[in-house]
Amino acid sequence: MDKEGNEVENIFRLSDDWGGLTEHGTIVPFGVGRIGRRVIPSLMKEFDIPFLIDNGGNAKEVYGLDVLDLKQAAACLREKHLKVVVTTVFYSYEKIKQDMEALGFIENKDFCIFERFAEEWNLRWRNKCVLSKVDTVITSRCTLKCKNCNMFISHIPAPHDIDINRLKTNFDLFFDCVDYVYEYTLLGGEPFIHKDIAGIISYLGRRYGDKIGRINLISNGTVIPNDEVFDLLKKYDVTVHVSDYTCSIDYKRNLEKLQERLVSEGIGHYVIPNNTWKDVIYPREGYKAENPKRHMLLCGHSTHSVADGKLYWCDPAFAAECFMGFESKEDDFLDLEANKRNYSKYEATLNIIKYLLGDVNERGYMSICERCAGVGSDNDLTVPAGEQMERKG
Ligand code: SF4
Structure with missing residues (x-):
C-alpha cells in the first residue's frame, strides 16, 4: 500500500x-x-x-x-x-x-x-503527476536535409510550422494533467525558423514556467534568431542544445556565431558534436522486428512526445504518424484529455506513468516499432550524422 x-x-x-x-x-x-x-x-x-x-x-x-x-x-x-x-x-x-x-x-x-x-x-x-522529460515538435521545416533524420524531416512532402494556437492548446492539455515536468524540450525541424517562435517560448515560459524544471530548445546551429528571441531565451532561462553536424556539412562559421551570441547573452547552452547516428531505416522498407516488444524496450528512445494532447512514447512515433502518415493504432499513444475525463486523478496519472515507463498497451509495443530499427543495442547500423540528401535542381 x-x-x-x-x-x-x-x-x-x-x-x-x-x-x-x-x-x-x-x-x-x-x-x-x-x-x-x-x-x-x-x-x-x-x-x-x-x-x-x-x-x-x-x-x-x-x-x-x-x-x-x-x-x-x-x-x-x-x-x-x-x-x-x-x-x-x-x-x-x-x-x-x-x-x-x-x-x-x-x-x-x-x-x-x-x-x-x-x-x-x-x-x-x-500523489502528484511528475514526469522527467517531454518534447514537443513545433515545426517540420528545417534548414538542413539530413538523409537519416530521426524525425524523417527530409522525407516530408510539405514541411510546415505547427500553428501557434494548436501548440498553446497542446501545452494547456498537457499541464491540465501533469503537475510538474523536469524538462520540456521544443524541437523541429529547426525551431528557430518557426515564424511564431517568440510567441511559443513566451507562452510556455509565462504560463507554465513554474511547472517546468527547465525549458530546452534543440537547434542545428544554422540560424541566428532575432533579439526578441534572445531576450525570451534569457528571460525564461531556456537551455539551447546546438547539434553540431559539421562533420558532414560546412557551417562552422554560423555555428560559432550562434555560440558567441549565446555566450554574450549569458544563455545556457551546449554544443553537442554528432558524428554518427543509428540508421532507423524507416520510412524506407527493409526492417521487420522479430520481437517488437523486446525491440522497443531495448531501443529505450528517451524522448517522449506530446502533440495535440496525445502522448507518444518516442519522438519518431509522433513524426511517423503526424508527418509521414503512418497509421498508428488507437493504443499506440495516450490521449491525455480522454484519460483525464475517464479516470480519477490517481488512475489517470498511473496510466500516464505506465505508458511512459514502457507498458504502452496490451501488446507491449507501438506498431511503428515493427518497422523502425530504433537506436538500441539490437541495431548496429551506423551512418554519418547530418549526411545530406541530394538537393534537386
Ligand atoms: S524502435 Fe520504436 S521506440 Fe525505438 S525509435 Fe523506433 S519507434 Fe521509437
Whole structure:
C-alpha cells in the first residue's frame, strides 16, 4: 500500500523505504553529464544532496557539490543507506546498473533511473503527476536535409510550422494533467525558423514556467534568431542544445556565431558534436522486428512526445504518424484529455506513468516499432550524422 492506501501496482518497482524520502530526504544523483546538469538544480530544491557521483573523472565539483567516483562513494552510500538516482540516458544506465550490482547494490532498492524516480516516487508518495522529460515538435521545416533524420524531416512532402494556437492548446492539455515536468524540450525541424517562435517560448515560459524544471530548445546551429528571441531565451532561462553536424556539412562559421551570441547573452547552452547516428531505416522498407516488444524496450528512445494532447512514447512515433502518415493504432499513444475525463486523478496519472515507463498497451509495443530499427543495442547500423540528401535542381 502507498500512503493514500492504494494497492501498489505491478508497474511500481521501488522498495517501500523510498517513501521515507518525503520532507526533504537525502538522495545522491549519479551522472553529471547533460541530463544531470539539467535536473540536479531542481532536485537540490527538493532534496538534500550531500555529494554527486560520476565515473567520467573530469568534474571534481558541480553546483558546489563534490563529485566522487562510484568506488569513493560506495562506503558512504552503504554506511548511511543513501538512495542513488541515476541521472543519465537509458543506455548509460545499463552500464551503471552493472557496476552498482557488482558492488552489491540492488536496483530499485538502493538505486534507480531518474525517470522511474521522478514518476513513480511522486505518484506513490506525493500523489502528484511528475514526469522527467517531454518534447514537443513545433515545426517540420528545417534548414538542413539530413538523409537519416530521426524525425524523417527530409522525407516530408510539405514541411510546415505547427500553428501557434494548436501548440498553446497542446501545452494547456498537457499541464491540465501533469503537475510538474523536469524538462520540456521544443524541437523541429529547426525551431528557430518557426515564424511564431517568440510567441511559443513566451507562452510556455509565462504560463507554465513554474511547472517546468527547465525549458530546452534543440537547434542545428544554422540560424541566428532575432533579439526578441534572445531576450525570451534569457528571460525564461531556456537551455539551447546546438547539434553540431559539421562533420558532414560546412557551417562552422554560423555555428560559432550562434555560440558567441549565446555566450554574450549569458544563455545556457551546449554544443553537442554528432558524428554518427543509428540508421532507423524507416520510412524506407527493409526492417521487420522479430520481437517488437523486446525491440522497443531495448531501443529505450528517451524522448517522449506530446502533440495535440496525445502522448507518444518516442519522438519518431509522433513524426511517423503526424508527418509521414503512418497509421498508428488507437493504443499506440495516450490521449491525455480522454484519460483525464475517464479516470480519477490517481488512475489517470498511473496510466500516464505506465505508458511512459514502457507498458504502452496490451501488446507491449507501438506498431511503428515493427518497422523502425530504433537506436538500441539490437541495431548496429551506423551512418554519418547530418549526411545530406541530394538537393534537386
Ligand atoms: S524502435 Fe520504436 S521506440 Fe525505438 S525509435 Fe523506433 S519507434 Fe521509437
